[in-house]
Amino acid sequence: MPESDPIIRLAGVNKWFGHFHVLKDIDLEVARGERIVIAGPSGSGKSTLIRCINRLEEHQEGTIVVDGVTLTDDVKAIEKIRREVGMVFQQFNLFPHLTVLENLLLAPHWVLGLPRAEAEERALQQLTRVHIAEQAHKYPGQISGGQQQRVAIARAMCMRPRVMLFDEPTSALDPEMVKEVLDVMIELAGGGMTMLVVTHEMGFAKSVADRVVFMDQGQIVEQAPPEEFFAHARHERSRAFLSKILG
């Protein structure tokens, strides 16, 4: 498909948790290489939105197309999309019974079918990239939160995804460790990765994002380039939010 087409397209997406309408008429297009920060108060549906993109949550109405593949119940389509979309979680979700290196090898070996040596080479390359190669043989429980999150980023990157989703990647970290994770994300952005980042780190949004998407109560309130959003938010709700978090 042509490079100019959006890599992700959500059209009229709706989702309910029971009777709770969590996503309302979401339309969103993400261009290749675009970096989007999704902001908004808790419970606004930000996490649910990106979790729909790799089908950790199922949407009930509307269409989601990722790199030309439409998300349906078809397991093959879901697995194809998951191979192309990496995800980083708030709680890291590393596999605690495997060493750092084994965490990284797992998917390239068992999903992509790479021979172990090749998967290992790829894993070490990614660990070097997040500046943590010397921890390869430790268990996740033996390294700090910031290091764990960098391992989680490297683990997702080992699949050579076309899109990376970040679900509040720094919210569970000690303040001293936030920067080391953000630095890795900034490096990733510099390399041209398409990124959707749910975060409260407005500094990151200002310096890295191409576009800020502001959500409240399950809908997209407004979206704009960061300089425009932070200086001249058009909606009352966005201004109220900004005044609270920027102080």
Place this chain on the structure above:
Amino acid sequence: MTAPIPFVPLPARAPPRAASGLLAWVRRHLFGSPGNALTTLALAGLAAYALPPALRWLVGSAVWHPDYAACRALDHAGACWGFVAEKWRLILFGRYPFAEQWRPLAATAIVVAALVVTAIPACWRRWLGGVWVLALASFFVLMSGGILGLARVDTGLWGGLPLTVLLTLVGMGASIPIGILLALARRSELPLLRALATLYIELVRGVPLITVLFTASFVFPLLLPQGMRVDVLTRIALGIVLFQAAYMAEVVRGGLQALPKGQYEAAAALGLSWWRTQQKVILPQALTLVIPGFVNSLLSTFMDTSLVTVVSMYDLTGALRLALGDAQWRSFFLEGYLFIALIYFACCFAMSRYSHWLEHRLNRWTRR
């Protein structure tokens, strides 16, 4: 601006001495509080009162050789180990032909050796499967004979310790994989599969083992087509396996539920299929978590095998009852039961300690 004050960490020091040493331990753990001290004294008094006569009965006045007259003369003032000395082969090997009893001995030794090898983590290699195929094959060849010049021995005559070991081993070995599948099915998103697994587990757990054994022994043959026969030992083993599997399923389910949802999500986000996720991510963690539950089941299977006496199979306990069938020695049942209790205890204690060690070792990733 003035220069900042440099940070110099204090050197780490050893803990205070008073906290360690035998005397400190005794003071702290045995006489830590008035209630604690009172309990210690009461238990020490009880031991002083009860231990000497117990030791006198067990050892001091006991008769050690199979001398019936001496045992009678003793009139239970001391233990008559002569009963055990006289009947130990019957107790250990049941009704297995006397002259052939080296065979169950060798068979059990081979299986126990395989168990010991399996217990050593350095031996957790692919060849271990081969070891077990060999061990079980030689167990059955030795026990049943009919080839290699060994006289044929019907499974109905198998008994004593080999029978206990075999039923426990088969009961555990086969019920764990079935239990894992049942547990996964019970947590499945497919409603029919989930309902079937739940129905099976709840039905089996609502039935006592003794009923299962009766059914396997007496009812099951009636349901088979005319002329078809299934060996009684096979039927009993199958009954124990299917019974244990329901309990195993619930043990495993406990482990599955203890894992955070994030583990499933991380595996899914990486594109791992459902089976791969279970195999590489979920089960290794869940099964380690439930080792105490496994050992519980292992120990109870080991002892529940004594129920097979109700369907005329003589495991260790049953074989003791055979030995007590001898009217002359019947009054020395206490010695007999103490003897097999010792065997049961030694086996269970070893398994329990091993599992404790294993749990600690497999959990090293949770230690910082």
